[in-house]
Amino acid sequence: MIEAKYYKQFNNHVQCHLCPHFCVIKNNELGKCKARKNINNKLYSLNYGKSCSMAIDPIEKKPLFHFMPGTKTLSVSALGCNMQCIWCQNWQISQSNDTNTYELSPQKVVDTAISNDCKSISYTYTEPTVFYEYVLDTAKLAKKNNLKNITVSNGYINKKPLEELYSYIDAANIDLKSFSESFYKKYCNASLKPVLETLINIKNLGIHLEVTTLLIPGLNDSSSELKNLCKWFVNNLGKETPLHFTRFFPMYKAKHLPPTDIIRLKEAENIAKSFGIKNVHLGNI
Numbered sequence: 001m002i003e004a005k006y007y008k009q010f011n012n013h014v015q016c017h018l019c020p021h022f023c024v025i026k027n028n029e030l031g032k033c034k035a036r037k038n039i040n041n042k043l044y045s046l047n048y049g050k051s052c053s054m055a056i057d058p059i060e061k062k063p064l065f066h067f068m069p070g071t072k073t074l075s076v077s078a079l080g081c082n083m084q085c086i087w088c089q090n091w092q093i094s095q096s097n098d099t100n101t102y103e104l105s106p107q108k109v110v111d112t113a114i115s116n117d118c119k120s121i122s123y124t125y126t127e128p129t130v131f132y133e134y135v136l137d138t139a140k141l142a143k144k145n146n147l148k149n150i151t152v153s154n155g156y157i158n159k160k161p162l163e164e165l166y167s168y169i170d171a172a173n174i175d176l177k178s179f180s181e182s183f184y185k186k187y188c189n190a191s192l193k194p195v196l197e198t199l200i201n202i203k204n205l206g207i208h209l210e211v212t213t214l215l216i217p218g219l220n221d222s223s224s225e226l227k228n229l230c231k232w233f234v235n236n237l238g239k240e241t242p243l244h245f246t247r248f249f250p251m252y253k254a255k256h257l258p259p260t261d262i263i264r265l266k267e268a269e270n271i272a273k274s275f276g277i278k279n280v281h282l283g284n285i
Protein backbone atom coordinates (compact mmCIF):
# COMPACT_ATOMS: atom_id res chain seq x y z
CA MET A 1 0.00 0.00 0.00
CA ILE A 2 1.46 3.37 -0.96
CA GLU A 3 0.16 6.91 -0.80
CA ALA A 4 -1.88 7.71 -3.89
CA LYS A 5 -1.06 10.44 -6.36
CA TYR A 6 -3.60 13.05 -7.43
CA TYR A 7 -5.83 13.81 -4.47
CA LYS A 8 -6.70 16.74 -2.25
CA GLN A 9 -7.13 16.80 1.53
CA PHE A 10 -9.98 18.53 3.33
CA ASN A 11 -10.84 18.63 7.03
CA ASN A 12 -12.75 15.38 7.23
CA HIS A 13 -12.40 13.82 3.78
CA VAL A 14 -10.18 13.58 0.73
CA GLN A 15 -11.08 14.01 -2.91
CA CYS A 16 -9.43 11.82 -5.53
CA HIS A 17 -8.52 13.63 -8.75
CA LEU A 18 -7.30 10.64 -10.73
CA CYS A 19 -10.44 10.01 -12.75
CA PRO A 20 -13.58 11.95 -13.70
CA HIS A 21 -15.56 10.51 -10.78
CA PHE A 22 -13.64 12.86 -8.43
CA CYS A 23 -14.70 10.66 -5.48
CA VAL A 24 -15.15 12.38 -2.15
CA ILE A 25 -13.91 9.77 0.33
CA LYS A 26 -14.40 9.86 4.09
CA ASN A 27 -12.03 8.26 6.58
CA ASN A 28 -11.90 4.45 6.26
CA GLU A 29 -13.94 4.51 3.06
CA LEU A 30 -13.12 3.43 -0.50
CA GLY A 31 -13.49 5.20 -3.82
CA LYS A 32 -15.89 3.83 -6.43
CA CYS A 33 -13.05 1.77 -7.93
CA LYS A 34 -12.49 0.00 -4.56
CA ALA A 35 -8.77 0.44 -5.18
CA ARG A 36 -8.15 3.66 -3.24
CA LYS A 37 -8.87 4.19 0.45
CA ASN A 38 -8.84 7.12 2.84
CA ILE A 39 -6.88 6.19 5.95
CA ASN A 40 -6.58 9.01 8.48
CA ASN A 41 -7.20 11.59 5.80
CA LYS A 42 -4.52 10.28 3.43
CA LEU A 43 -5.45 8.50 0.23
CA TYR A 44 -3.75 5.17 -0.41
CA SER A 45 -3.50 2.93 -3.45
CA LEU A 46 -4.44 -0.54 -2.18
CA ASN A 47 -3.26 -2.55 -5.18
CA TYR A 48 0.33 -1.40 -5.63
CA GLY A 49 2.59 -4.36 -6.46
CA LYS A 50 -0.31 -6.80 -6.03
CA SER A 51 -1.07 -8.58 -9.27
CA CYS A 52 -4.29 -10.52 -9.70
CA SER A 53 -3.40 -11.99 -13.10
CA MET A 54 -0.47 -12.22 -15.44
CA ALA A 55 -0.10 -13.91 -18.84
CA ILE A 56 2.00 -13.87 -21.98
CA ASP A 57 -0.18 -12.83 -24.92
CA PRO A 58 0.30 -12.21 -28.61
CA ILE A 59 0.11 -8.43 -28.96
CA GLU A 60 -2.81 -8.89 -31.39
CA LYS A 61 -4.90 -10.15 -28.47
CA LYS A 62 -4.93 -6.71 -26.76
CA PRO A 63 -6.12 -5.99 -29.56
CA LEU A 64 -3.30 -4.07 -31.24
CA PHE A 65 -2.95 -4.96 -34.91
CA HIS A 66 -0.64 -2.16 -36.03
CA PHE A 67 2.00 -2.00 -33.30
CA MET A 68 4.91 -4.45 -33.19
CA PRO A 69 2.89 -7.24 -34.87
CA GLY A 70 4.00 -10.79 -34.22
CA THR A 71 5.56 -9.97 -30.83
CA LYS A 72 4.68 -11.23 -27.37
CA THR A 73 3.51 -8.92 -24.59
CA LEU A 74 3.44 -9.55 -20.85
CA SER A 75 -0.04 -8.72 -19.57
CA VAL A 76 -0.44 -7.69 -15.94
CA SER A 77 -3.36 -6.44 -13.88
CA ALA A 78 -4.39 -5.48 -10.37
CA LEU A 79 -7.83 -5.43 -8.75
CA GLY A 80 -10.42 -2.75 -9.43
CA CYS A 81 -12.13 -0.64 -12.06
CA ASN A 82 -13.68 2.82 -12.22
CA MET A 83 -16.55 1.61 -14.42
CA GLN A 84 -19.15 -1.03 -13.62
CA CYS A 85 -20.13 -2.34 -17.06
CA ILE A 86 -22.89 -4.91 -16.83
CA TRP A 87 -21.22 -7.24 -19.41
CA CYS A 88 -17.70 -7.17 -17.94
CA GLN A 89 -15.71 -10.25 -18.98
CA ASN A 90 -13.35 -9.85 -16.04
CA TRP A 91 -15.82 -8.89 -13.33
CA GLN A 92 -14.30 -11.33 -10.82
CA ILE A 93 -11.18 -9.15 -10.69
CA SER A 94 -12.45 -5.76 -11.89
CA GLN A 95 -15.34 -5.49 -9.44
CA SER A 96 -13.63 -6.98 -6.41
CA ASN A 97 -11.13 -5.90 -3.82
CA ASP A 98 -10.82 -9.19 -1.95
CA THR A 99 -9.87 -11.70 -4.67
CA ASN A 100 -6.51 -13.45 -4.21
CA THR A 101 -3.51 -11.46 -5.38
CA TYR A 102 0.22 -12.09 -5.29
CA GLU A 103 3.16 -9.80 -4.66
CA LEU A 104 4.75 -8.75 -7.93
CA SER A 105 7.03 -5.75 -7.76
CA PRO A 106 7.61 -3.50 -10.79
CA GLN A 107 11.12 -4.97 -11.05
CA LYS A 108 9.70 -8.50 -11.07
CA VAL A 109 7.24 -7.57 -13.82
CA VAL A 110 10.08 -6.24 -15.96
CA ASP A 111 12.31 -9.25 -15.24
CA THR A 112 9.45 -11.61 -16.15
CA ALA A 113 8.88 -9.81 -19.46
CA ILE A 114 12.56 -9.96 -20.37
CA SER A 115 13.03 -13.60 -19.41
CA ASN A 116 10.02 -14.59 -21.52
CA ASP A 117 11.14 -12.68 -24.61
CA CYS A 118 8.26 -10.20 -24.41
CA LYS A 119 8.92 -6.91 -26.18
CA SER A 120 6.33 -5.00 -24.18
CA ILE A 121 4.28 -4.92 -20.99
CA SER A 122 0.50 -4.47 -21.24
CA TYR A 123 -1.49 -3.05 -18.33
CA THR A 124 -4.80 -4.73 -18.97
CA TYR A 125 -7.65 -7.11 -17.94
CA THR A 126 -8.85 -4.65 -15.27
CA GLU A 127 -8.48 -0.86 -15.53
CA PRO A 128 -4.89 0.46 -15.43
CA THR A 129 -6.05 3.90 -14.26
CA VAL A 130 -6.97 2.42 -10.88
CA PHE A 131 -3.54 0.84 -10.42
CA TYR A 132 -1.96 4.04 -11.61
CA GLU A 133 1.10 4.18 -9.31
CA TYR A 134 1.95 0.53 -10.02
CA VAL A 135 1.69 1.13 -13.78
CA LEU A 136 3.74 4.31 -13.57
CA ASP A 137 6.65 2.77 -11.66
CA THR A 138 6.64 -0.37 -13.82
CA ALA A 139 6.47 1.64 -17.04
CA LYS A 140 9.44 3.79 -15.99
CA LEU A 141 11.51 0.67 -15.26
CA ALA A 142 10.36 -0.97 -18.48
CA LYS A 143 11.53 2.04 -20.51
CA LYS A 144 14.98 1.80 -18.94
CA ASN A 145 15.09 -1.83 -20.07
CA ASN A 146 14.04 -1.11 -23.67
CA LEU A 147 10.57 -2.55 -23.26
CA LYS A 148 7.49 -0.85 -24.70
CA ASN A 149 4.46 -0.03 -22.51
CA ILE A 150 0.85 -0.61 -23.54
CA THR A 151 -2.42 0.32 -21.85
CA VAL A 152 -5.73 -1.38 -22.53
CA SER A 153 -8.10 1.04 -20.90
CA ASN A 154 -11.60 2.48 -20.69
CA GLY A 155 -10.07 5.95 -21.08
CA TYR A 156 -11.66 7.25 -17.88
CA ILE A 157 -8.78 9.33 -16.55
CA ASN A 158 -8.20 13.03 -15.96
CA LYS A 159 -5.86 15.00 -18.18
CA LYS A 160 -3.02 15.71 -15.71
CA PRO A 161 -2.49 12.10 -14.59
CA LEU A 162 -2.91 11.01 -18.21
CA GLU A 163 -0.10 13.31 -19.33
CA GLU A 164 2.24 12.09 -16.60
CA LEU A 165 1.57 8.38 -17.23
CA TYR A 166 1.41 8.51 -21.01
CA SER A 167 4.86 10.06 -21.29
CA TYR A 168 5.96 6.43 -20.66
CA ILE A 169 3.27 4.69 -22.75
CA ASP A 170 3.97 3.70 -26.36
CA ALA A 171 0.63 2.30 -27.47
CA ALA A 172 -2.94 2.17 -26.21
CA ASN A 173 -6.13 0.40 -27.04
CA ILE A 174 -8.99 2.45 -25.61
CA ASP A 175 -12.59 1.26 -25.40
CA LEU A 176 -15.20 3.53 -26.90
CA LYS A 177 -18.10 1.64 -25.42
CA SER A 178 -20.80 3.55 -27.26
CA PHE A 179 -21.48 7.02 -28.57
CA SER A 180 -24.25 7.77 -26.12
CA GLU A 181 -24.07 9.60 -22.78
CA SER A 182 -27.12 7.75 -21.51
CA PHE A 183 -25.52 4.38 -22.35
CA TYR A 184 -22.39 5.22 -20.35
CA LYS A 185 -24.51 6.41 -17.44
CA LYS A 186 -26.95 3.49 -17.42
CA TYR A 187 -24.65 0.56 -18.17
CA CYS A 188 -21.16 1.67 -17.09
CA ASN A 189 -21.76 4.13 -14.22
CA ALA A 190 -19.62 6.65 -16.08
CA SER A 191 -19.89 9.25 -18.85
CA LEU A 192 -18.87 9.52 -22.49
CA LYS A 193 -17.38 13.00 -22.69
CA PRO A 194 -14.19 12.33 -20.65
CA VAL A 195 -13.52 9.21 -22.77
CA LEU A 196 -13.69 11.28 -25.97
CA GLU A 197 -11.31 13.80 -24.39
CA THR A 198 -8.87 11.01 -23.50
CA LEU A 199 -8.91 9.69 -27.06
CA ILE A 200 -8.06 13.14 -28.41
CA ASN A 201 -5.38 13.69 -25.75
CA ILE A 202 -3.68 10.37 -26.49
CA LYS A 203 -3.77 11.08 -30.22
CA ASN A 204 -2.31 14.55 -29.67
CA LEU A 205 0.53 13.09 -27.60
CA GLY A 206 1.55 11.07 -30.66
CA ILE A 207 1.00 7.69 -28.97
CA HIS A 208 -0.02 4.76 -31.15
CA LEU A 209 -3.79 4.46 -30.65
CA GLU A 210 -6.32 1.79 -31.57
CA VAL A 211 -9.95 1.92 -30.48
CA THR A 212 -12.36 -0.89 -29.62
CA THR A 213 -16.15 -0.88 -29.60
CA LEU A 214 -17.95 -3.96 -28.31
CA LEU A 215 -21.23 -4.21 -30.22
CA ILE A 216 -24.04 -5.22 -27.87
CA PRO A 217 -27.32 -6.13 -29.60
CA GLY A 218 -29.97 -3.47 -29.03
CA LEU A 219 -27.83 -1.37 -26.68
CA ASN A 220 -25.23 0.40 -28.82
CA ASP A 221 -25.41 -1.06 -32.33
CA SER A 222 -28.00 1.06 -34.13
CA SER A 223 -26.89 2.39 -37.52
CA SER A 224 -27.51 5.98 -36.45
CA GLU A 225 -25.32 5.63 -33.36
CA LEU A 226 -22.56 3.91 -35.33
CA LYS A 227 -22.67 6.66 -37.95
CA ASN A 228 -22.35 9.32 -35.25
CA LEU A 229 -19.45 7.42 -33.71
CA CYS A 230 -17.64 7.05 -37.06
CA LYS A 231 -18.19 10.68 -37.97
CA TRP A 232 -16.68 11.85 -34.67
CA PHE A 233 -13.89 9.27 -35.02
CA VAL A 234 -12.80 10.50 -38.45
CA ASN A 235 -13.03 14.18 -37.49
CA ASN A 236 -11.06 13.78 -34.27
CA LEU A 237 -8.80 10.74 -34.61
CA GLY A 238 -8.42 10.54 -38.39
CA LYS A 239 -9.02 7.85 -40.96
CA GLU A 240 -5.71 6.10 -40.22
CA THR A 241 -6.56 5.21 -36.60
CA PRO A 242 -7.55 1.53 -36.39
CA LEU A 243 -11.05 0.72 -35.16
CA HIS A 244 -12.02 -2.70 -33.80
CA PHE A 245 -15.61 -3.89 -33.57
CA THR A 246 -15.82 -6.88 -31.27
CA ARG A 247 -18.50 -9.48 -30.74
CA PHE A 248 -20.46 -9.52 -27.49
CA PHE A 249 -21.21 -12.76 -25.63
CA PRO A 250 -23.72 -12.99 -22.73
CA MET A 251 -21.79 -12.35 -19.54
CA TYR A 252 -22.04 -11.19 -15.91
CA LYS A 253 -25.24 -9.09 -15.55
CA ALA A 254 -25.98 -9.16 -19.30
CA LYS A 255 -26.69 -12.87 -19.67
CA HIS A 256 -30.19 -12.09 -20.97
CA LEU A 257 -28.83 -10.54 -24.19
CA PRO A 258 -27.98 -12.57 -27.32
CA PRO A 259 -24.48 -12.70 -28.83
CA THR A 260 -23.82 -10.18 -31.58
CA ASP A 261 -24.90 -11.40 -34.98
CA ILE A 262 -21.91 -11.65 -37.32
CA ILE A 263 -23.99 -9.94 -40.02
CA ARG A 264 -24.36 -6.92 -37.70
CA LEU A 265 -20.59 -6.79 -37.21
CA LYS A 266 -20.10 -6.78 -40.98
CA GLU A 267 -22.67 -3.98 -41.30
CA ALA A 268 -20.77 -1.97 -38.69
CA GLU A 269 -17.55 -2.59 -40.63
CA ASN A 270 -19.23 -1.31 -43.81
CA ILE A 271 -20.48 1.82 -42.01
CA ALA A 272 -16.97 2.56 -40.72
CA LYS A 273 -15.48 2.02 -44.17
CA SER A 274 -18.11 4.28 -45.74
CA PHE A 275 -16.72 7.07 -43.53
CA GLY A 276 -13.23 6.37 -44.90
CA ILE A 277 -11.78 4.58 -41.83
CA LYS A 278 -8.97 2.55 -43.35
CA ASN A 279 -8.27 -0.12 -40.77
CA VAL A 280 -11.46 -1.69 -39.45
CA HIS A 281 -11.12 -5.04 -37.69
CA LEU A 282 -13.70 -7.48 -36.36
CA GLY A 283 -12.90 -9.40 -33.19
CA ASN A 284 -14.20 -12.34 -31.09
CA ILE A 285 -15.44 -14.06 -34.23
Ligand code: SF4
Binds near residue numbers: 020033034129
Ligand atom coordinates in the same frame (compact mmCIF):
# COMPACT_ATOMS: atom_id res chain seq x y z
S1 SF4 B 1 -9.67 6.54 -9.32
FE1 SF4 B 1 -11.13 5.51 -7.95
S2 SF4 B 1 -11.15 6.77 -6.09
FE2 SF4 B 1 -10.20 8.00 -7.70
S3 SF4 B 1 -11.89 9.23 -8.53
FE3 SF4 B 1 -11.70 7.38 -9.80
S4 SF4 B 1 -13.12 5.87 -8.93
FE4 SF4 B 1 -12.81 7.51 -7.41
